[in-house]
Amino acid sequence: MANKIKVVELFAGVGGFRVGLEGYEGKSASSGYKQPFKSEYEIVWSNQWEPSTKSQHASLVYENRFGKKGHSNQDISTVDVETIPEHDMLVGGFPCQDYSVATSLKNSKGLLGKKGVLWWSIHKIISEQRKKPKYLFLENVDRLLISPSKQRGRDFAVILKSLFDLGYAVEWRVINAADYGMPQRRRRIFIIAYLENTHIYKSMVKSIPSKWILNDSIIAESFPAGPHISNISREFELEGDIVKISSDFNKDGRTGLFENAGMMIKGKVYTLKTIPQYEGNFTVLKDVLxxxxxxxxxxxxxxxxxxxxxxxxxxxxxxxxxxxxxxxxxxxxxxxxxxKDKPSRTIxxxxxxxxxxxxxxxxxxxxxxxxxxxxxxxxxxxxxxxxxxxxxxxxxxxxFFMGNALVVGIIEQIGKTLIKRIENGKKVRPRK
Incomplete structure (x- = not known):
């Protein structure tokens, strides 16, 4: 690409997204840092702040590895959005909290969630940027799909609705890294959002939802999956504004409405249960000792x-x-x-x-x-x-850092697929 994709990394920890997208010292994570890796991504600004400790060790590690330039060690909720450089993509593994909406504002800033909840810091950055990022790439624990216990899936519904209001379409999948040959059994949800002026968004609008989820999405190309034998799938609208969803979504529902994969386009959710399809090599615990x-x-x-x-x-x-x-x-x-002959348990x-x-x-x-x-x-x-x-x-x-981190190989693979889709400008790259 003539120009690299400019990335802002939030809740950076020790730089898992950065290592996955940029590689490290020109080498690829998936090769054990032995093979060259030409990255089309550039982290232009990052933020890491740990509120529960005076010593900001994760931020210090990040600076030691990547330098201090463009790195912020400040509570993200207090950062002036105007100081964050313009970027094409925003990434981050944001904390799993209570995402409910506390109030609705009458002014142009729209809606506010509960104070201190870090999803709303992401929302603020996106909504107040003069030019919204075209792509969002986010990670969280898989229980996000069923939280809180009295309104199963409400938190994820709030996120989807707020992204819809900001002009994005969304795809997601819960991925266990070990299912795709990586050394740790670590299940996380990966969420990718596309702004309405991107060709990927336009492809989603024209797509058959089940085909997009199983074949044509960025995640599907990166990590192939098929429909679960249970054949569970759902379609539903995110009805009402974000405050209504916060108070009423799946009220008293005993089970969640979101399956482990899905998409949201123009306020409509399509979700189905998938199983991984992988025929490559597997890394086990003894391989990393x-x-x-x-x-x-x-x-x-x-x-x-x-x-x-x-x-x-x-x-x-x-x-x-x-x-x-x-x-x-x-x-x-x-x-x-x-x-030692199996992938490890979750750190x-x-x-x-x-x-x-x-x-x-x-x-x-x-x-x-x-x-x-x-x-x-x-x-x-x-x-x-x-x-x-x-x-x-x-x-x-x-x-502790590794217990909070993500599996870098997943980020690398999704990042490579996304770049191919951006470069080619194609609506889909069907899986053979």
Whole structure:
């Protein structure tokens, strides 16, 4: 392309979207940073702010890897939109919160959501930009489709309606990275939106919804899927304004209306249940392990193994709460140690530290048990080795970063497909 796609990265963490879109030091994540990667994307501005800590470690790691130019370490809700440069695409893994609408304004700024809810910071940036970004590429946890519990799917409906009001069409899919050969079982929803003046938007208008979702969308070309055997599909309108949707959508509904894939065009939702279709190679846990390079503090003392076996094991026991009330507690067992011949379980933010835990990864090697190293956790998210290594940043914090991060390979693949579609200007690129 003559000009690169200018990107703004919000809720940047340690730069997962940036590594996926730009590559790292000219190399591709999907090749293990061995093959050249020519990127058509350029991050022109980024923001990372962690409200719960004084030390902004994630932002420091980001600056260490990518430089301080164009990077903001300020509460995004307080950033002056006019200071954000014009961009073609906005990306980010925004936090899963309560997206309900608190009030409707009479002035030109439209609608406001609850204070402090970060979706509305994205909404504000888009709505106040002199030139709206043509593309949005967002990531979230898959429970977004069924939140909150008393109005299943309302939060996602609010997002879709607000994007419709801003002039966008939307496609989405829940993707488990391991289903497509990546080393970690990590399910996340990926949302791509297209402004009404783009050729992709115009293609969506003319498309047959089921064909778009299963064959012709950016996500479908990137990560092929077929219809689930249950053949569940739905069509419905997002009725009323955003305030009405916030208060009334699926009220008292016991089940959600959104399936794991779908599209929204001109306020109408089409959604269906899909299953992945993948015939490539698979990466498993043993493929990311370091060989003889892990330091002693990651190994578990023999005298502590009983604690790990207990926490990982099945339980049926009587427990007491803080008030002394006794109750029956039960939970199923987990495989211990973690199998090395399968993709890993999902990394969580509490992965770091030596204390025994039900959810931390433990492997057996040479008749010894150990936790995963920071490099191994980075590899499970397909980051470069030691991406988060920085003086003053502990191994516990590095594990926390990876628990919050996304699988970079998914971003890379979708980014490559989107660029092809933009370059060619074609309505669709049918899958063979």
């Amino acid at each position: 370091q060989n003889g390079e892990v330091t002693p503090e990651f190994y578990i003392d023999k005298e502590d193994l009983d604690k790990w076996y207990y926490l990982k094991g099945a339980k049926k026991e009587i427990r007491k709460n803080a008030d002394g009330f006794e109750y029956h507690y039960s939970e199923g067992g987990m495989i211990f140690p973690d199998p 969580i933010t509490g992965e770091g530290g030596p204390s025994a835990s039900r959810f931390k990864h433990v492997i057996e090697t040479k008749n010894k048990f150990r936790r995963l190293s920071p490099i191994e956790l980075e590899r499970l998210n397909m980051f470069p080795d030691d991406h988060t290594k920085l003086e003053g940043v502990t191994d516990v914090k590095r594990a």
